[in-house]
Amino acid sequence: MSTTSLTWSSERVEQLKRCFDAGLTCSQIAREIGVTRNSVIGKMNRMGLSRPRDLLAAQMRRAAKLARPKRDTWRRLVIAQRKMLREAFPQVQPEEIPIHNGRGCTLLELKQGQCRWPINEPGAENFCFCGNEVFAGLSYCAGHARIAYRGARGA
Numbered sequence: 001m002s003t004t005s006l007t008w009s010s011e012r013v014e015q016l017k018r019c020f021d022a023g024l025t026c027s028q029i030a031r032e033i034g035v036t037r038n039s040v041i042g043k044m045n046r047m048g049l050s051r052p053r054d055l056l057a058a059q060m061r062r063a064a065k066l067a068r069p070k071r072d073t074w075r076r077l078v079i080a081q082r083k084m085l086r087e088a089f090p091q092v093q094p095e096e097i098p099i100h101n102g103r104g105c106t107l108l109e110l111k112q113g114q115c116r117w118p119i120n121e122p123g124a125e126n127f128c129f130c131g132n133e134v135f136a137g138l139s140y141c142a143g144h145a146r147i148a149y150r151g152a153r154g155a
Contacts (some may be wrong), residue, residue, distance in 0.1 A: 008043055009152055016040065020049055105131035117144035 012033055046052070048146040059061040105114060106128055115130035116139045132141035140148050
C-alpha cells in the first residue's frame with residue numbers, strides 16, 4: 001500500500017466534512033473515503049468536529065435497527081422452522097420398555113456390562129445398583145436407558 005493513499009489530502013478532508021455534515025457515521029464515512037474508521041475518528045478529533053450526544057445516540061439506535069431484524073421476526077422464523085420439522089419428521093413414541101427387578105449389586109459387585117442405575121438413596125441400608133445386562137454399550141439396561149436418555153420436549 002502506498003503512503004499517498006494513507007495521507008489526508010485536501011480532497012479527502014473536504015469529503016470528510018461533506019459526509020460529516022450529511023450525518024453519516026464514522027464507519028460510513030470511512031467506507032466512502034476509503035480509509036479506516038479509526039483514521040476518520042482521529043482526523044475528526046484533530047479538526048474539532050463532534051456531534052451532540054443525543055444525535056449520536058439516535059444514529060446508533062438507527063444503525064442497530066438496520067443491522068439486525070427485530071426479535072419478533074426471529075421468533076416467528078424459529079417457530080415456523082420447528083413446525084416444518086415436526087411435520088417432516090413426526091415423533092415416534094418410544095415403546096414402553098419394562099424395568100425388570102435387577103440383581104441388586106453393590107458397588108464392589110458391579111461388573112462391566114451391568115446396569116449402573118442406582119436403586120434407593122445412597123447411604124441407605126438397602127442401596128444397590130440395578131445390575132441387569134446393559135443395552136448397546138450404554139451404562140444402563142434398556143428400561144433405565146429410556147429414563148436416562150430422554151429427548152428434548154416441545155422442540
